[in-house]
Amino acid sequence: MSTAPPPQVKSFNCPGCGAPVVIRGFATTLSVVCGNCHSILDAKDPNFAVLQRFQAAQTIQPLIPLGTRGKVRGEPYEVIGFQVRTITYLEVDYSWDEYLLFNPYKGYRYLTQYQGHWNDVTVLRALPEVNTSGVRPIAKVNGESFRHFQRSFARTTYVLGEFPWQVRVGGETTECNDFVSPPRMLSSETIGSETTWSLGEYIAGKQVWQAFQLPGSPPAPVGVYEDQPSPYGGNLKEVWLVCVLFLAALVGMALFFTTFARNEEVFSGSYHFAPQTGGEASFVTDYFELKGRTSNVELSTRTDLSNNWVYFNYALINADTGQAFDFGREVSYYSGSDSDGAWTEGSLKDTAVVPAVPSGRYYLRVEPEMDANAVMVDYDISVKRDVPVMSYFLFAALLLLVPPIFLAFRSMGFEQARWRESDYPPAASSGGGDD
Amino acid sequence: MSPTANCPNCGAPIRFRWSSAVQTVCEFCHSILVRRDVNLELVGKVADLPPDNSPIQIATEGVYRNRPFQVVGRILYEYDEGGWNEWHAVFSDGSSGWLSDAQAEYAVSFAAAVKGLPAAASVARGQHYAFNGVDYEATCLTRAHYRGVEGELPFEYWDKDEVLFVDLESHDARFATLDYSDPEPLLFLGEAVDFDSLRLKNLRRFEGW
Numbered sequence: 284m285s286t287a288p289p290p291q292v293k294s295f296n297c298p299g300c301g302a303p304v305v306i307r308g309f310a311t312t313l314s315v316v317c318g319n320c321h322s323i324l325d326a327k328d329p330n331f332a333v334l335q336r337f338q339a340a341q342t343i344q345p346l347i348p349l350g351t352r353g354k355v356r357g358e359p360y361e362v363i364g365f366q367v368r369t370i371t372y373l374e375v376d377y378s379w380d381e382y383l384l385f386n387p388y389k390g391y392r393y394l395t396q397y398q399g400h401w402n403d404v405t406v407l408r409a410l411p412e413v414n415t416s417g418v419r420p421i422a423k424v425n426g427e428s429f430r431h432f433q434r435s436f437a438r439t440t441y442v443l444g445e446f447p448w449q450v451r452v453g454g455e456t457t458e459c460n461d462f463v464s465p466p467r468m469l470s471s472e473t474i475g476s477e478t479t480w481s482l483g484e485y486i487a488g489k490q491v492w493q494a495f496q497l498p499g500s501p502p503a504p505v506g507v508y509e510d511q512p513s514p515y516g517g518n519l520k521e522v523w524l525v526c527v528l529f530l531a532a533l534v535g536m537a538l539f540f541t542t543f544a545r546n547e548e549v550f551s552g553s554y555h556f557a558p559q560t561g562g563e564a565s566f567v568t569d570y571f572e573l574k575g576r577t578s579n580v581e582l583s584t585r586t587d588l589s590n591n592w593v594y595f596n597y598a599l600i601n602a603d604t605g606q607a608f609d610f611g612r613e614v615s616y617y618s619g620s621d622s623d624g625a626w627t628e629g630s631l632k633d634t635a636v637v638p639a640v641p642s643g644r645y646y647l648r649v650e651p652e653m654d655a656n657a658v659m660v661d662y663d664i665s666v667k668r669d670v671p672v673m674s675y676f677l678f679a680a681l682l683l684l685v686p687p688i689f690l691a692f693r694s695m696g697f698e699q700a701r702w703r704e705s706d707y708p709p710a711a712s713s714g715g716g717d718d
Numbered sequence: 719m720s721p722t723a724n725c726p727n728c729g730a731p732i733r734f735r736w737s738s739a740v741q742t743v744c745e746f747c748h749s750i751l752v753r754r755d756v757n758l759e760l761v762g763k764v765a766d767l768p769p770d771n772s773p774i775q776i777a778t779e780g781v782y783r784n785r786p787f788q789v790v791g792r793i794l795y796e797y798d799e800g801g802w803n804e805w806h807a808v809f810s811d812g813s814s815g816w817l818s819d820a821q822a823e824y825a826v827s828f829a830a831a832v833k834g835l836p837a838a839a840s841v842a843r844g845q846h847y848a849f850n851g852v853d854y855e856a857t858c859l860t861r862a863h864y865r866g867v868e869g870e871l872p873f874e875y876w877d878k879d880e881v882l883f884v885d886l887e888s889h890d891a892r893f894a895t896l897d898y899s900d901p902e903p904l905l906f907l908g909e910a911v912d913f914d915s916l917r918l919k920n921l922r923r924f925e926g927w
Binding site: 290291292308309310311313359386389390392406408409410412423424425447448449476477478490498644702 | 764823843854857859887890913922926927
């Protein structure tokens, strides 16, 4: 059994400027950076030879200081390296931060940060299957499918701390391909002929602050990140489910009421009205019986109007109690033709529903009114007891659809914001006009 | 057989943890000893091993797929971008396999008797091979330096220099390694393993962890 002393953190002075440099990653560290003079040093060399000295326009302070320990997925990790990586798109530089975390037993993992969006990243141990037959390549691994998001060429533009590889600033670019399945993303990085795959999971800045016990609060995220989980995604399914359940219940109720509604004609009569003959226009009908539980009464009026109107003052009166349901209906019908052809307006018929009428003996009082110049109208009145009223159900159904449709629009907006940043921006959906 | 003998170089007692060991290294004088019938033959000496980060050490114990094992030896390799250990793990039933540790990424593999392995010169990145019915893609060719050995091994392994390794991966976290240490290539089949799943005991300590 080896009796070598346990590996220790190593401190030495930078051969370039004499500033203290620390190696926290023990023997796996290959490169270490002097934060003072920005020299990249060979950690394996007994004299820590300077491999590269890079120019930094400004000193960048990592949000999580090097040497900070925190708990990630229940395991302690120490921040030992920090690099800024940059892609250039249409002559604009976009940079993100990568924190290298180390645990001597569990190995390495990364935290990436772009405009307040964080990902917890580990190197993938399985080889994803990439299908490029479609417009948008799909990468599959461990039973999960990821959609291609973006291809970019990244370079390292700033480094601090230490790395288990030969790190350089500037130099060669890495081809990066991101595939997303929110809240996860799959990334490949290719240098030369070698490709490394990693798996990231979106985490809130707040969780990072908690994990590393950082003071203050994390920078607020800007925009929508490529693997940011949609705040509507999960809800939307549940809301649709609830909506569908209620709609089913509604259909059930509608069927029930349609099947068991009496829908019975209790009275009908045909009348004639000529305003110019004078005399009392109002009259009462014979009694009719409304049976069963308290329910609605439908009164239909059918006329033979032509380019005219008639107004009916109706009262449905309980013969025993005197309780009256008063209401007025106007029927009008006009027709003719002009340069656009024949037209009509209004209707010859009218239907009114009086809700919640108790059973009993009833009669109607009818008082028609017409324009004084009008000649006459013939009309039929029909009274039906307990008719099924579909409009209530339709109205309820429409109300039920409001929340899921609202959410679906919000969710669509979120997904569009996500994919606008990708290689596959959604086509602009606004603007009418057919072409 | 009684697994004890004496180092032909320094006379220190050599205790075998695994009765099938072919080679071992004297803990005291670092002589490489090969079993020849009942005798131990001195074949060389191991230079001091460079510091490395493996939390595993000789006598580390663990469990792989419900089978307990103990680490009895290792081969250490180095290449441009670091190094890795192939820890020789022996199981309670006497069989043995390899627990590799490359920058704290762990994998368990076993020698596989497969005929007609590709010649070193013919292997290239991106090529596919089927071993035991599983499709593997060659993802990485590494020219590594044999850096040293420790403890007990199932074969003679000491007079090496540069060795070609071909890493192959399947789509389900299985991997294969073609080892061109000898004229006749060796195939190892295994899988990536999670550190915690191995339930390792008797690990090395790190200052401050």
